[in-house]
Amino acid sequence: MTRHLKKLCVGFSLCMIRYIFMADKNYYEILGVDRKAGEADIKSAYRKLAKMYHPDLHPNDANAAAKFKEINEAYETLSDAQKKAAYDYELDHPGMRGAGGFSGFGGGGGFSGFGGFGDIFNDIFSGFGGGSSAAPDTQGEDITREVVLSFLDAAKGCTKEIRYTRNEPCSSCGGTGAKNGTAYKTCDKCKGSGQVRYTQDTLFGRTIRMAACPECGGTGKKITDACPDCKGKGYVKRETVVTLNIPAGADTNSYIRKKGFGQASAKGGAPGDLIVVFRVEPHKLFKRKDRDLYIELPVSFRTAALGGKVRVPGLDDAFEYLIPEGTQSGTVFCVRGKGIRTRTGTGNMYITVQVEVPAKLTREQKALLEEVEAGTDIRQTPKMRAFRDNVEAMYGVDPYKK
Numbered sequence: 001m002t003r004h005l006k007k008l009c010v011g012f013s014l015c016m017i018r019y020i021f022m023a024d025k026n027y028y029e030i031l032g033v034d035r036k037a038g039e040a041d042i043k044s045a046y047r048k049l050a051k052m053y054h055p056d057l058h059p060n061d062a063n064a065a066a067k068f069k070e071i072n073e074a075y076e077t078l079s080d081a082q083k084k085a086a087y088d089y090e091l092d093h094p095g096m097r098g099a100g101g102f103s104g105f106g107g108g109g110g111f112s113g114f115g116g117f118g119d120i121f122n123d124i125f126s127g128f129g130g131g132s133s134a135a136p137d138t139q140g141e142d143i144t145r146e147v148v149l150s151f152l153d154a155a156k157g158c159t160k161e162i163r164y165t166r167n168e169p170c171s172s173c174g175g176t177g178a179k180n181g182t183a184y185k186t187c188d189k190c191k192g193s194g195q196v197r198y199t200q201d202t203l204f205g206r207t208i209r210m211a212a213c214p215e216c217g218g219t220g221k222k223i224t225d226a227c228p229d230c231k232g233k234g235y236v237k238r239e240t241v242v243t244l245n246i247p248a249g250a251d252t253n254s255y256i257r258k259k260g261f262g263q264a265s266a267k268g269g270a271p272g273d274l275i276v277v278f279r280v281e282p283h284k285l286f287k288r289k290d291r292d293l294y295i296e297l298p299v300s301f302r303t304a305a306l307g308g309k310v311r312v313p314g315l316d317d318a319f320e321y322l323i324p325e326g327t328q329s330g331t332v333f334c335v336r337g338k339g340i341r342t343r344t345g346t347g348n349m350y351i352t353v354q355v356e357v358p359a360k361l362t363r364e365q366k367a368l369l370e371e372v373e374a375g376t377d378i379r380q381t382p383k384m385r386a387f388r389d390n391v392e393a394m395y396g397v398d399p400y401k402k
Contacts, residue, residue, distance in 0.1 A: 027074035027087065035088070039079070046075040051253040056275055059142050140167065140235075140263035140272035147276050149250060151283035155293075155315055155340045157248035161241060162276065167264040168238045169271070170230035175264060177234035179225040187216035194220040235264035244276060249291060249342035252280045285313055291340045291347025296354055299323055304355040312351060314338055321351065328383075329355035 028035055031045045049071045051057075058064035077083045143166055149158070169175035178184060186192040190213035198209045212218035226232030242261055255277045262272025287294040297312060307325035311318040312335075321335065331353045339347020361369070378385045384400065391399045 025070075025074075026091075027078050030070055030074040031078065033078075042075070042078050046071065046079070048253070050075075051255075054255075056142070056257060057144060057255065057277060139270045140265040142272040142275055143262045144275045144277060146279055147244075148279050148281060149246070150281055151286060151288075152315065153246070154250040154278065154280040155248060155286075155288070157250075158246050160244045160246060162244060162274075163239060163241050164274075165237055166240050166262065166274075167233075167235040168240070169264045170227060170234055170236050172229040173227035173234065175234045176223075177227055177230060177232040178223045179227045184221040185224050187213060187220055187222050189213055189215040190220060192220040194218040242274060246278070247343065249340050250278045250280065251288075251290075252278060254278050288340065291342055291345060293339045293347065293349045294352070295349065296352045298354045298356045299327070301355060301357055303327075304329070304353065312349075314349070315340070323353065327353055327355075329353060 028037070031042060031049065033041055033045045037045075050068065053064050053068040053071060055061075055065050055068055077087050143164065145162060145164055147160055147162065149160075170177070173180060187194075190196050194213055194216065195210045195218070196213050198211060200207050200209065213220070216222050223232055227234075230236050240261065242258060244256060244258075246256065255275055258274040258276070260271050261274035264271045285295055293315070295312070297310065299308075299310060302308075303310065303323055304327045305325070307323055307327070309320050309322050312321045315338075319338070321333070333351045333353070335349045335351065337346050338349035341347075358365075378388065378400070388398060388400060391397060
C-alpha cells in the first residue's frame with residue numbers, strides 16, 4: 001500500500017512541477033523595467049528590489065522570501081545576454097513554450113534556475129515512516145530598526161548611537177530559565193527525544209508525522225524550579241545602547257547587521273541579530289546615484305557667454321571650476337574624484353549648467369542686449385542657424401527676421 005501511495009504522490013508531484021514551470025512569469029514586470037532596458041538599468045532595479053525584500057529584513061515572512069526568490073530568478077535571466085535573448089524569443093513566440101523551445105534559465109537546460117523542489121517532495125513524503133521534523137531553532141529573533149541619516153552623513157560616513165529595548169539573557173540563571181542550583185528533568189511527554197508522533201488519516205491512507213514536543217519546545221528537558229527573576233523564560237527586558245560606525249556611501253534601504261544584538265533565546269541558545277536599516281534624507285543641492293554626485297549650477301548669461309570661474313560646493317568644501325566660453329544651458333561637466341569616497345572606490349561629480357536669464361531688465365540693459373544681438377552673426381550660434389535653415393526649407397521664411 002505504501003509503495004503504491006508513493007507512486008501516486010510522485011505522479012502528483014510531477015504534475016505540480018509541470019504546472020509551475022508552465023506558469024507565465026514576466027521578468028521585466030517583476031524588476032519593473034522596460035524590455036529595452038540596458039544592463040545598468042536592470043542591475044539598478046535588481047539592487048533596489050533585492051535590498052527591499054532581502055530575507056534579513058523580513059525574518060519569518062514567507063511572502064517576502066518568495067518575492068526575493070522571484071527577483072533573483074528574474075535577474076539571473078535578464079543579466080545574462082544569452083539567457084535574456086532566449087527569454088525574449090520565448091516571450092515573442094509563446095507557442096514554443098513546452099515544445100522544447102525554452103528549457104529554463106538555470107544553465108544546462110534543466111530546472112536549476114528555479115530551485116526549491118526538494119521542499120515539495122519533503123512535504124509530500126514527510127509522513128511516510130522516516131520523515132521527521134527537527135526541534136525548532138533556539139536562536140533568538142532578530143530586531144530591525146530604522147535610522148534616518150542626513151545626506152552628508154550618509155555620503156561621508158558617521159557614528160550613530162542607537163537605543164532600544166531587547167530581551168537579554170537573565171544574569172541570575174545564565175539564560176537557562178532554571179533557578180540556580182536546580183536541575184532539568186527529562187520531559188515526560190517526549191521522554192527526552194524532543195519530538196512527538198502524530199498519526200493522521202488522509203485520502204492517501206494513514207500518515208505519521210513527527211513534530212517538536214509542545215511541552216519542552218523540542219529540547220527534551222523541562223525546568224524543575226523556574227528562575228524567580230525571569231520566571232523561567234531565560235531572559236529579561238533591558239534597554240541596550242549600540243554605537244554604529246556607518247561607512248561612507250550608505251544609501252536608503254542599505255543596512256548593517258550587528259551579530260548577537262537581537263533578542264535573547266528563550267532556551268539558552270544564541271541571541272538574534274540587530275539589523276539597522278538606513279533611510280537617507282534628500283539634500284537641497286545634491287542628488288546621487290551610487291557613488292556619483294549630481295548638481296545643477298545656475299550661471300549668468302555673461303559667465304556662460306564669456307566664460308568664468310565659479311565656486312562649486314563639494315562634500316567637504318567648495319572648489320573652483322572654470323566655465324568655458326560659450327557654454328550652453330544644459331551642458332554637463334564631469335569632475336572626476338569629487339563624488340562619494342567608499343572602500344571600493346570614489347565617484348565623480350556631474351555639474352549641469354543652467355544659464356539663468358534676468359527676469360527684469362532696465363532700459364539701458366535692454367539697449368545693450370539689442371546692440372549685442374544686432375552685431376551677432378548667426379554663424380556664431382550653430383543651433384539657431386540649423387533651425388533657421390530647416391524652417392526656411394519647409395516654409396520659405398526666416399523665423400528670426402524681425
